[in-house]
Amino acid sequence: MDILTQNFSEIRSPTSFCEDVGVGGTTVRDDLAEAHRLAWEHIASPGTWWTAAERVELATTVRLAIDDDDPLPPWVGVTTSDRLPGERIVADVAHDVAYRIGRHAATVSRDVARAVMDEIGELAYVELCAIASSVAAVVHFCRNAGVEVPPFPEPIAGEPSREHPALADAELNWVPVAAPADEVAAVVQAYTAVPAEQVNTWRMADAQYMPEEDMIHADWSRREGGLSRAQMELVAARVAQLRECFF
Amino acid sequence: MLSWSTATTGGEVDLAAVAAGEGDTRLERGDELLRFATACATADDDELARARAALADVSDEAFMVDAAAVAANFEMMTRLADSTGARLPADRLERSAQAIGVMGADEFVSKR
Structure with missing residues (x-):
């Protein structure tokens, strides 16, 4: 260590x-x-x-x-x-x-x-x-x-480590996910079969985009005068469009 | 990630402008954000530098860095979605149908 x-x-x-x-x-x-x-x-x-x-x-x-x-x-x-x-x-x-x-x-x-x-x-x-x-x-x-x-x-x-949780086949992804499958969005469950990657990915998403628990708040902003939800989604939509990501 | 993202905008953004990469997005600093987002996802480094400066000029550098982080997040999420075959449930697809049409996403090779 x-x-x-x-x-x-x-x-x-x-x-x-x-x-x-x-x-x-x-x-x-x-x-x-x-x-x-x-x-x-x-x-x-x-x-x-x-x-x-x-x-x-x-x-x-x-x-x-x-x-x-x-x-x-x-x-x-x-x-x-x-x-x-x-x-x-x-x-x-x-x-x-x-x-x-x-x-x-x-x-x-x-x-x-x-x-x-x-x-x-x-x-x-x-x-x-x-x-x-x-x-x-x-x-x-x-x-x-x-x-x-x-x-x-x-x-x-x-x-x-070769450790993994109990797995399930998903309808919403090509890859196996932690059981039970398809109870959350496909992007949320995509890496759950490899928990260390799930943790790292969503830690990054929290900091780059917004904390998961705040996604239900349409008026969320990181700080006063910061990007609004609509401004964030403008950026997200344009990047997703140019990457041709249908999801 | 397009269908997922556009479903959360609540109609505040003019998606036709976003799809075209120009026009009135109906958002404060929308012109600069759209130019910056476009530059982030394309290969012209000189244009990215100009777009970055333009965005910082109408806001501040922290705002620009936050926009850079959001764009980076969707570089991550688009790869996550497309490499793992992520699909939207039928009801979500139905709710996103208009936005999908406006953004031209029906033509994407990643539609599944």
């Missing part, structure tokens, strides 16, 4: 760059900075089905996909290109789908997801999806706010 603490204390979170490099001297509120710091630590920690080294390798592929100035089309696997390092520890199929989720998520079909799950396992796929979505949030936040994305931390040694 001392080693973990030591390593983590040296990690600069994405939002710490906002404070140091500055967006005109802007201070990023503490909850957002903390959520992003924890997300970066989480990427480099042993997961439930992937080691930390594997998680960082997959996260690096997702970042490559997001930053790629000349992106591959969705039907071309990134492992068939020369864009990844030659020596890799993660299976090609996982890198290919990580790149696709990073750059062309709307094109991921049930058949594509099923084929990947058949090769790497359903819950490893769920964890991969969560790595991709959390990397996308941090990388895009840095770009949006105009600050540099920090490198991923060094991976922490350790084995995946």
Whole structure:
């Protein structure tokens, strides 16, 4: 644990760059900075089905996909290109789908997801999806706010926990979820089969968007003079439209 | 995430303007927010820098950072939804039908 603490204390979170490099001297509120710091630590920690080294390798592929100035089309696997390092520890199929989720998520079909799950396992796929979505949030936040994305931390040694709750097949998702299925929205239950990813994702959502318990309040705002719900939904709708996300 | 998001706007936003990326959104600072959101999800870094500055000019930098965080959140949630095959229940789809049509979402490859 001392080693973990030591390593983590040296990690600069994405939002710490906002404070140091500055967006005109802007201070990023503490909850957002903390959520992003924890997300970066989480990427480099042993997961439930992937080691930390594997998680960082997959996260690096997702970042490559997001930053790629000349992106591959969705039907071309990134492992068939020369864009990844030659020596890799993660299976090609996982890198290919990580790149696709990073750059062309709307094109991921049930058949594509099923084929990947058949090769790497359903819950490893769920964890991969969560790595991709959390990397996308941090990388895009840095770009949006105009600050540099920090490198991923060094991976922490350790084995995946391989722990999971009782599972159920869902009607509202392709992936298995924690039982009982379909009692909450599809996006809320999507990562419940891998609880560590569920916690990380919704901690980020609370800070980036709004706390879950406040979603019922149409007049919610983070502070006086801050974004209104309607202003937030304008931003959300436009991003979702440009990402062609029907859900 | 489009159907889910537009169902929560309560009709306050002119979705046709959002869909077009221009026009009167009927919201305070709507022009600047729409320009910023568009720039966040497209590849022109110079335009993003201009849109970021324009938004901060009509609000403050904390407001801009919060908008940047909301946009980032939906970069996360769109990937979550599309990689895990998230679907809306039929009743929610029905309630969102008009917004889906206005936003052109019926044509999305991710419709399922």
